[in-house]
Amino acid sequence: MSLFRPNIDRIEGYVPGEQPQTTDWVKLNTNENPYPPSPRVFEAIQAAATDRLRLYPDPIATEFRTVAAELFGVDADWVLPANGSDENLTIIIRSFVDPGELVVSPYPSYILYETLVEIQGGRHRRLPLNADWSWDMQTCRPLIEQAKLALVPNPNSPSGNRWSLDEIAELIPPQGMFVLDEAYGDFPDQPHCGEIFSRPAGERVIVTRSFSKSYSLAGIRMGFAVAHPDVITGMRKVKDSYNCDGIALAAATAALRDQQWMLENTAKIQKTRAILSATLVELGFNVVNSQANFVWATHPQREHREIFEALKQRNILVRFMTYPDVTYQDKPLTGLRVTIGTDEQNEILSAALREIV
Amino acid sequence: MSLFRPNIDRIEGYVPGEQPQTTDWVKLNTNENPYPPSPRVFEAIQAAATDRLRLYPDPIATEFRTVAAELFGVDADWVLPANGSDENLTIIIRSFVDPGELVVSPYPSYILYETLVEIQGGRHRRLPLNADWSWDMQTCRPLIEQAKLALVPNPNSPSGNRWSLDEIAELIPPQGMFVLDEAYGDFPDQPHCGEIFSRPAGERVIVTRSFSKSYSLAGIRMGFAVAHPDVITGMRKVKDSYNCDGIALAAATAALRDQQWMLENTAKIQKTRAILSATLVELGFNVVNSQANFVWATHPQREHREIFEALKQRNILVRFMTYPDVTYQDKPLTGLRVTIGTDEQNEILSAALREIV
Numbered sequence: 001m002s003l004f005r006p007n008i009d010r011i012e013g014y015v016p017g018e019q020p021q022t023t024d025w026v027k028l029n030t031n032e033n034p035y036p037p038s039p040r041v042f043e044a045i046q047a048a049a050t051d052r053l054r055l056y057p058d059p060i061a062t063e064f065r066t067v068a069a070e071l072f073g074v075d076a077d078w079v080l081p082a083n084g085s086d087e088n089l090t091i092i093i094r095s096f097v098d099p100g101e102l103v104v105s106p107y108p109s110y111i112l113y114e115t116l117v118e119i120q121g122g123r124h125r126r127l128p129l130n131a132d133w134s135w136d137m138q139t140c141r142p143l144i145e146q147a148k149l150a151l152v153p154n155p156n157s158p159s160g161n162r163w164s165l166d167e168i169a170e171l172i173p174p175q176g177m178f179v180l181d182e183a184y185g186d187f188p189d190q191p192h193c194g195e196i197f198s199r200p201a202g203e204r205v206i207v208t209r210s211f212s213k214s215y216s217l218a219g220i221r222m223g224f225a226v227a228h229p230d231v232i233t234g235m236r237k238v239k240d241s242y243n244c245d246g247i248a249l250a251a252a253t254a255a256l257r258d259q260q261w262m263l264e265n266t267a268k269i270q271k272t273r274a275i276l277s278a279t280l281v282e283l284g285f286n287v288v289n290s291q292a293n294f295v296w297a298t299h300p301q302r303e304h305r306e307i308f309e310a311l312k313q314r315n316i317l318v319r320f321m322t323y324p325d326v327t328y329q330d331k332p333l334t335g336l337r338v339t340i341g342t343d344e345q346n347e348i349l350s351a352a353l354r355e356i357v
Numbered sequence: 358m359s360l361f362r363p364n365i366d367r368i369e370g371y372v373p374g375e376q377p378q379t380t381d382w383v384k385l386n387t388n389e390n391p392y393p394p395s396p397r398v399f400e401a402i403q404a405a406a407t408d409r410l411r412l413y414p415d416p417i418a419t420e421f422r423t424v425a426a427e428l429f430g431v432d433a434d435w436v437l438p439a440n441g442s443d444e445n446l447t448i449i450i451r452s453f454v455d456p457g458e459l460v461v462s463p464y465p466s467y468i469l470y471e472t473l474v475e476i477q478g479g480r481h482r483r484l485p486l487n488a489d490w491s492w493d494m495q496t497c498r499p500l501i502e503q504a505k506l507a508l509v510p511n512p513n514s515p516s517g518n519r520w521s522l523d524e525i526a527e528l529i530p531p532q533g534m535f536v537l538d539e540a541y542g543d544f545p546d547q548p549h550c551g552e553i554f555s556r557p558a559g560e561r562v563i564v565t566r567s568f569s570k571s572y573s574l575a576g577i578r579m580g581f582a583v584a585h586p587d588v589i590t591g592m593r594k595v596k597d598s599y600n601c602d603g604i605a606l607a608a609a610t611a612a613l614r615d616q617q618w619m620l621e622n623t624a625k626i627q628k629t630r631a632i633l634s635a636t637l638v639e640l641g642f643n644v645v646n647s648q649a650n651f652v653w654a655t656h657p658q659r660e661h662r663e664i665f666e667a668l669k670q671r672n673i674l675v676r677f678m679t680y681p682d683v684t685y686q687d688k689p690l691t692g693l694r695v696t697i698g699t700d701e702q703n704e705i706l707s708a709a710l711r712e713i714v
Contacts (some may be wrong), residue, residue, distance in 0.1 A: 003505070003561065005453060006455075036408035037410055041410070051394075052576060055389050058378055059373055059376055086599070090597060094359055209383070210630065219409060219410035219603035237369070240444055248602050273420070
C-alpha cells in the first residue's frame, strides 16, 4: 500500500523537455539562449568560489535584491529570489492555495501550473484560448471571478504571442492573486518591466522572472519574484531559509549588472526569430507572431510528429507538443515549438526542414 | 484582508541563526565547518563554469546520484539530490502529509520540522525527550503508532547526542514513513551509513544528508535523500524539474569523491570537540557527550543569555537557545549550542569564557 498522498500517486509529474548530456545536438527544444552568459558572470563565479563556501549564504540575498529592484524601479523589499522561477511558482501555490481553492491558468500554456496545483490539492480550471490565442472571455470571466489565484505567462508558451497590458489586466481575479509569469519578458519588441504594478489591482500581482532564458543561465538555478512587500514577506515564510546558492546569487547579480550583454543577445535572437518565421511561412507553416525566444509552427498538411522525428534523426531537437483536449481543425492540437538558435543553427534547421517538408 | 492561507498568516516562519556578512567574527552559531572544502571542489566549479551554463543541468543528476549511491552501497535510483537537505525535508512533507495527518518529531530538536508541517496543514505533535535526552517512550509510543510520518535527527540538535540504532528503530511508525535526518551523520565516533535500511521496516525509511556540515559546503545548497526506489520515484514527482544547480551538482560530486578530505576535517573536529567539552566542564557547565560538530552546554548557576551577549560583545557568535515549553530544574530550558571551530577559534572562545563565567 502506498503511503504517498493520493494526489501524488495520481499525478504523472511534470515531464521536462529532453536534456541530452552530449554536445552533438542542435538543441532547440527547451528555450535556452544560444549565446553564452556575460563574461562578468564567470568573474563573479570565480570570485565567489573561495573558502567562504563553508559558510551559509546571505539568507535574504541583500545584494541581489538591491540590483534586481533597481531594474524594476522598486525597493529591495519588493524582490524575492528563488532557486529558479519554478521555485517561486511553487512558493506562490503553497502560500495562497488551500485544498479545494480554485486556481486558473490558460490552456494551451505552461503545464507546470496545473501540476503544482494538483500537488497542493487545489482545484484547477483551464482558461480557454481561441485558435488565434486570444482569450475566450465569455468562458474565462466567471472562472476568474471565482479564482483565488490566476497564473498567466506573457509571452505565452508554446505560442510565443504577447497579450496587451489591457488584456492582462482583465484577467486579475477580483478576489484573488495574479501571477504574471515573465520568463520570456525580455524578448518582446517592447520588453516588459512591471507596468502592471501601476494598475488598480497592482498590490495583488506577482511578477516572476527567470535567468534561464534572456540571461543564458539555465545551468544555475535562479529566478525572482517582484510584488508588494506584504506579499513578499508572506512568501518568505514559505521558502526554505537558504533557498539560494551563494555562487548562483553572485552569478545572477553579475548578469543583472551587465544589461548590455543581455540586450545584445536578445536583439540577435529577435533578428533570427524574424528569419526563421519567414522561412517557416515559406515552407507552408502557420507561424504565430512570436514575442519570445521560440516560435510556434503548425503545418496544415503534415504530421508534426513526423517532422519532429525526421529532425531528431538529423540531430536537431525541437519540441513536439500535443494538446489532446484542444480541437483545432477537427483534430487534437499538435505543433512544433522551436527555440531560436544562432544564425548558424538556424541555417542547419532550415536546410533540414527544406528536405523534410 | 490577507489572501494568504490562514496557515501562512498564523506562522512566524523559521528563523535561521544570524549570518553576519562581515568576516571579523568567530562564528560558532550555525554549525558550519571551520575548514575549507576540498580543493577538488574548486576544480570542479572551475570546470563547470563554462558556456554550458546557458543549458539546463541534468534534471536527474545522473553522475551525482551514481557517486552518492556508491557511498551507501545502493543503486543510483535510491538517491534524490536536492537544493539543500531542507528542500528534501520540504519535498517529503509535501509527498506524504495530507491536511490533518499526524507528524511527530522530538523536542527539543530541529524546529524546522514543525514549521514545514504547519505550512502543509498537517497536525504536529512533539515526541518528548527526558532531561538526559533519552526518549520518554511511554508518551512517545502512542503518538508514533498513529503517525503518518516521524522525523528524527541523529545526532540530535541542539544536544549533539546520538541514539543507538535499536532506539531509532523503535521510533519507526508502524503505519507511516520515517525520516532519519543525518545532517550530522559524519561526525559520530562511528559514523552513520544507512544501517537502518537493513531493518524490517527499512523500505519505509528515508535518510537525509547535507553538504553544509561535514563537506564544508553550506554556501552551495546541496543535500540528498536515500530511500527505496519506490519512495524516490514518488518524491521526484513533487520536486521542481531542475531543483539542482549545475555548478552545485559538480561541486558536491567532487566533494563526495574526496572522502579523505572530509574525514580528515571530521577527525580534527572530533579532537577539538573533546578539548572544548573538557574546558566547558572545567568551567562548571553541564555538557552533553556530543557526536556532532557542536556541543550543548548548560550552566547550573549562570544566565545563558548573558553569556551569549558577553561573547557577542567580544565578536564571538554562539547560539542561545530557548525552549519555553520545556521545564528543566524548575525553569524553562535554555542553553548554548556552540559549533566546533578550529583549535585557534576554540582558544579564543575558551579564553573569553574564562573571563565571563
